[in-house]
Amino acid sequence: MPDTKTKTTDDKVIKSEEQWRRELSPMQYAVLREKATERPFSGEYEHDHRAGTYVCAGCGNVLFESDAKFDSGCGWPSFTQPAVESHIDEEHDASHGMIRTEVLCSKCSGHLGHVFPDGPGPNGLRYCINSAALKLEPK
Numbered sequence: 001m002p003d004t005k006t007k008t009t010d011d012k013v014i015k016s017e018e019q020w021r022r023e024l025s026p027m028q029y030a031v032l033r034e035k036a037t038e039r040p041f042s043g044e045y046e047h048d049h050r051a052g053t054y055v056c057a058g059c060g061n062v063l064f065e066s067d068a069k070f071d072s073g074c075g076w077p078s079f080t081q082p083a084v085e086s087h088i089d090e091e092h093d094a095s096h097g098m099i100r101t102e103v104l105c106s107k108c109s110g111h112l113g114h115v116f117p118d119g120p121g122p123n124g125l126r127y128c129i130n131s132a133a134l135k136l137e138p139k
Helices: 017-023 026-034
Strands: 007-009 012-014 052-056 062-065 088-093 100-105 111-116 126-129 134-138
Touching: 017 026, 026 111, 062 126, 088 111
Parallel strands: none
Antiparallel strands: 007 012, 052 062, 052 134, 088 100, 100 111, 111 126
16 A cells, blocks of 8 residues: 655655654665765675666665676775766765765655765766665666
């Protein structure tokens, strides 16, 4: 039965904190809703090399394709680019004494991780994403 309390406004998913807590694991909630970071090298997808599409664990928004994933050695799944640019929002993050660019799901505003300008390939970006923020839909 669908959750009738979930609202969608301009393609945004809006839920109460109680709903998020019910639907997400404690780690998913901490990462997606409280901007926590999982310990390096501890995430489910850090060394997963299966082909597929990574979607937001909070709302199912398509975020990254496995062919954009690479081993950066940083301890979190890394991607060179999002699957669809408009599915990712970026915000200035000056927390923890660092200046970074935070990456958010454009549909539910869930915290995914950060993007850094030290990646491979033509765009030179490294999207460093928490496994807890993702679900892999294998091909």
